[in-house]
Amino acid sequence: xxxPRPAPSQEHRPDWVRDAVFYEIFxxxxxxxDPTNDPAxxxxxxxxxxxxxxxxxDLRGILEKLPYLEELGINALYLTPIFxxxxxxxxxxxxxxxxxxxxxxxxxxxxxxxxxxxRGIRVIxxxxxxxxxxxxxxxxxxxxxxxxxxxxxxxxxxxxxxVRDPPSYQTCGGTPxxxxxxTANPDTREHLLTVATHWxxxxxxxGWRLDVPWKVALDFWQDFxxxxxxxxxxxYLVGEAWWSWGGLRHVFDGLMNYRLRARLxxxxxHDTMDAEDFAIELHQLLEESDRGxxxxxLLGSHDTPRLLTxxxxxxxxxxxxxxxxxxxxxxxxxxxxxxxxxxxxxxPDCRRTMPWTASRWRLPFHELTRHLIALRHEHVAxxxxxxxxxxxxxxxFAYRRRCANDEVVVVLNAGAxxxxxxxxxxxxxxxxxxxxxxxxxxRVKGSSLLxxxxxxxxxxxxxxxxxxxxx
Numbered sequence: 261x262x263x264p265r266p267a268p269s270q271e272h273r274p275d276w277v278r279d280a281v282f283y284e285i286f287x288x289x290x291x292x293x294d295p296t297n298d299p300a301x302x303x304x305x306x307x308x309x310x311x312x313x314x315x316x317x318d319l320r321g322i323l324e325k326l327p328y329l330e331e332l333g334i335n336a337l338y339l340t341p342i343f344x345x346x347x348x349x350x351x352x353x354x355x356x357x358x359x360x361x362x363x364x365x366x367x368x369x370x371x372x373x374x375x376x377x378x379r380g381i382r383v384i385x386x387x388x389x390x391x392x393x394x395x396x397x398x399x400x401x402x403x404x405x406x407x408x409x410x411x412x413x414x415x416x417x418x419x420x421x422x423v424r425d426p427p428s429y430q431t432c433g434g435t436p437x438x439x440x441x442x443t444a445n446p447d448t449r450e451h452l453l454t455v456a457t458h459w460x461x462x463x464x465x466x467g468w469r470l471d472v473p474w475k476v477a478l479d480f481w482q483d484f485x486x487x488x489x490x491x492x493x494x495x496y497l498v499g500e501a502w503w504s505w506g507g508l509r510h511v512f513d514g515l516m517n518y519r520l521r522a523r524l525x526x527x528x529x530h531d532t533m534d535a536e537d538f539a540i541e542l543h544q545l546l547e548e549s550d551r552g553x554x555x556x557x558l559l560g561s562h563d564t565p566r567l568l569t570x571x572x573x574x575x576x577x578x579x580x581x582x583x584x585x586x587x588x589x590x591x592x593x594x595x596x597x598x599x600x601x602x603x604x605x606x607x608p609d610c611r612r613t614m615p616w617t618a619s620r621w622r623l624p625f626h627e628l629t630r631h632l633i634a635l636r637h638e639h640v641a642x643x644x645x646x647x648x649x650x651x652x653x654x655x656x657f658a659y660r661r662r663c664a665n666d667e668v669v670v671v672l673n674a675g676a677x678x679x680x681x682x683x684x685x686x687x688x689x690x691x692x693x694x695x696x697x698x699x700x701x702x703r704v705k706g707s708s709l710l711x712x713x714x715x716x717x718x719x720x721x722x723x724x725x726x727x728x729x730x731x
Contacts, residue, residue, distance in 0.1 A: 272493040273513055274467065277554050279643050280336040280382065281633050282593035283329060286562050287339060287363055288314055288348045289613045290596055291321025299362050309608040314348050317613070319364035323372045326379055332599065333633030336382040336591075338469050340562055342369070345393055349562070349611075351386075351471065352393025352437055356455040369463045382466040384496055385459060389452045389484075390475045391432040391440045394424075399439050414448045416440050432472065443480040456484055457491040467496030469516070469556075473508055474501070481511040498556050505548060514554035517590060520545055521558055527657070528581040528674050529571045535674070539652035542588070546647065552589030559585055560595040562611055566604040567595075568625075575601075576717035579628055580672060583697075583719035586632040587661065587670045589647050599629040635696055635721060641666040651683055656714070658683055669693060669722040671714065678714040685709050693722035701725070 292298070292305065298316040305315060319342065329337070341350035344358045359365050373383050392399060398411040406421045416430035424436045432438040443449050459465045468488070473481060481499075488495050499508050501515035508515060523541045526533035533541070549555050559581055560567045571578040585592050596602075597614050601622030604610040615621065636642045645663035652658075655675025661668045671683065685704060693709060694701050697719065702709055714720065 272489040274494040274496045277496050277591050280591050282336045282338050283334040284338045284595045288317040290317045291325050292316035293320030293324045294318050297362050305613050309611045311608050315613050319368045319372050330379045335380050338384050341386045346395050351388050354393050354395035373464045384467040385465050387468040388471040390472045391438045394437045413445045416442050453487045456488050460491045470499045473499040478507045514556050517555045517557045524581050529577045535652040535657035555590040556593050557590040558593045566610050567598050568601050569603045580717050586636050601625040639668050641668045671720040673714050673718050677716045681711040681714050683709040692725045696721045
């Protein structure tokens, strides 16, 4: 496909991301490995989440569960904020250079990264540099010292002394406990850029996910990129992005692909988009994102309802969306617990604790997720191949991924059962394919692949039979 917009700088792009399967962890809700650091009033593990309660999940718990993640096939972790803060979500940083004591300490971060790396798992952290928390030392000084504070220009302040209701300073989203940082101020900027490289140099992290980056001037992110890439050339910089990508595509390696998520849900779950429209939208997204390379594709996160909840409990719809996620261009990300069918509505319900009792898992979800991850690791076509649309007809969308001698054909049926579906294939297609999900085999006749039976709300992931790849 053509690419009318310039891609992010080709210099120091992290090639490893193309082969990654990410797993997002909200540390307080994943696993409590050290009860001795639990905050006062910590809730029991199975209580419903609220905006304010803590559950005691920590870095020790993540470290202990690395074997589980390795067995699942995960080879990259994204941790939501771990720095000292005042809330359970920790997007209100109090100290960017200190781990929150309820999660562990600097040594534990290093141990976690070291053990993850030994297992072939990369680790990126969440950077919140648009705003801080009201417990940030510079903001506390401004509150106490007023106009005499040396940190007056670290924030966007209209009037002094500081007033919280209504705020006399710029906030994130109108929230008084989230004062906005003035990244145009050289001292503020330098502090944040020091943070950017500190955790690379002292803990060995593999990159950053950047929170609400559209609220920050692009020249800050250009400096941020230069500083990070100097410290670690293959670090992954991925920006949170919902609807407008704009200049963010030119300063980050990739973006969280919420736009693709919306289209996947429209097609696979909500029945609000047919295959023709989905194909058109997908083409546009790939044009705007350098064919999807290094984009972080997702179906859920700490900011969205859970996949199964969005699907109204319909496992077939949710599984269809998962099949699409793992076979489309870009790097897939699983939100912790989605692989076992964890449910939850809007925040804070989407931040329930991870169930570690297997009897509470929806085992078909876990098995499908493991299988899809294994297929992605097995087939370079799914990780690096171009996308060739084959058919977009009513509720059926089919495409081929091909790289070198490897190919995979994917058929997504978001509608009713289809019998005797004829799928047009390029002249380079092989003679026989096997569905990696069902084991069914299909032959190419003439220039078409004939599928005698395609269940409703189902996918086929078709691979050439062993040893039948093109030479």
